[in-house]
Amino acid sequence: MNPMLKVEGISKTYGAFVAVQDVSFEVNTGELVAIIGPNGAGKSTCFNMLSGQHHPSAGRVWLEGRDITRAKPREIWRMGVGRTFQIAATYHSMTVVENVEMALLSRERRLYHMWKPASAFCRDEALSLLDSIGMAGQAHRPCSELAYGDIKRLELAIALANRPRLLLMDEPAAGMGPRERNELMALTKRLVTERDMAVLFTEHSMDVVFAYADRTVVLARGKLIAEGTPPQVRANPRVQEVYFGSGKSFEAQGEEVLA
Numbered sequence: 001m002n003p004m005l006k007v008e009g010i011s012k013t014y015g016a017f018v019a020v021q022d023v024s025f026e027v028n029t030g031e032l033v034a035i036i037g038p039n040g041a042g043k044s045t046c047f048n049m050l051s052g053q054h055h056p057s058a059g060r061v062w063l064e065g066r067d068i069t070r071a072k073p074r075e076i077w078r079m080g081v082g083r084t085f086q087i088a089a090t091y092h093s094m095t096v097v098e099n100v101e102m103a104l105l106s107r108e109r110r111l112y113h114m115w116k117p118a119s120a121f122c123r124d125e126a127l128s129l130l131d132s133i134g135m136a137g138q139a140h141r142p143c144s145e146l147a148y149g150d151i152k153r154l155e156l157a158i159a160l161a162n163r164p165r166l167l168l169m170d171e172p173a174a175g176m177g178p179r180e181r182n183e184l185m186a187l188t189k190r191l192v193t194e195r196d197m198a199v200l201f202t203e204h205s206m207d208v209v210f211a212y213a214d215r216t217v218v219l220a221r222g223k224l225i226a227e228g229t230p231p232q233v234r235a236n237p238r239v240q241e242v243y244f245g246s247g248k249s250f251e252a253q254g255e256e257v258l259a
């Protein structure tokens with residue numbers, strides 16, 4: 001069976017500068033995989049190559065056996081790759097349920113290439129999606145009133161509306177307190193199993209990585225230097241060197257920070 005995502009020797013050069021060099025890894029259905037590395041390691045550049053914002057200078061990217069290396073962002077989205085960003089993008093003047101309805105409509109247009117009458121059609125599904133992330137009780141509140149953790153949960157629901165096979169999450173826990181980020185990551189882990197999908201996320205918080213990632217890919221200066229379960233990666237001398245070399249702590253417990 002094909003892996004959900006297969007990254008095969010991708011590189012990205014900007015002029016003479018090599019931002020990512022010959023990186024290969026795979027992500028399988030049901031997995032939550034973290035990409036970590038110090039600042040400038042190439043995490044965002046990798047993400048941008050997976051979602052079509054940038055094309056690799058070399059190498060290939062496969063989604064369930066289909067070559068998406070040169071596909072445009074919208075084509076990749078249509079094929080089932082969703083993405084959430086560090087800065088949540090919701091419509092503040094609309095209610096929670098209306099935000100999800102917008103996302104569902106966008107998916108319907110993708111499927112049927114035609115306009116379908118809006119709200120009534122999507123409301124039930126929107127409410128059911130909100131229920132699955134524990135936000136049904138807030139459905140009719142304007143987004144402007146939500147706490148930050150709830151906005152991030154809503155953003156997850158919006159990304160799920162397209163029924164992604166693979167969800168790319170850019171520092172999902174950034175800016176959150178310990179309780180909120182644990183809730184968000186536990187929810188994400190549950191959704192990966194329930195919806196038979198996969199998540200690839202970048203993260204600076206080692207607490208989050210150790211608690212929730214099934215596997216971790218470590219980049220440093222554009223190269224993949226280690227891959228494995230969080231304990232394997234943590235014990236890896238090259239990883240230790242990169243983090244201690246940067247003068248940052250590398251602790252499994254307490255208030256972390258890797259880069």
Ligand SMILES: Nc1ncnc2c1ncn2[C@@H]1O[C@H](COP(=O)(O)OP(=O)(O)OP(=O)(O)O)[C@@H](O)[C@H]1O
Nearest residue numbers: 014017019037038039040041042043044045046259
């Ligand atoms: N468009 C660009 N042109 C030139 N250099 C770039 C461009 N985009 C990224 N880079 C360089 O590529 C390297 C990798 O950057 P990238 O943003 O992928 O790292 P990162 O691991 O995501 O870092 P951070 O944790 O700080 O977000 C950096 O040295 C960056 O300056």
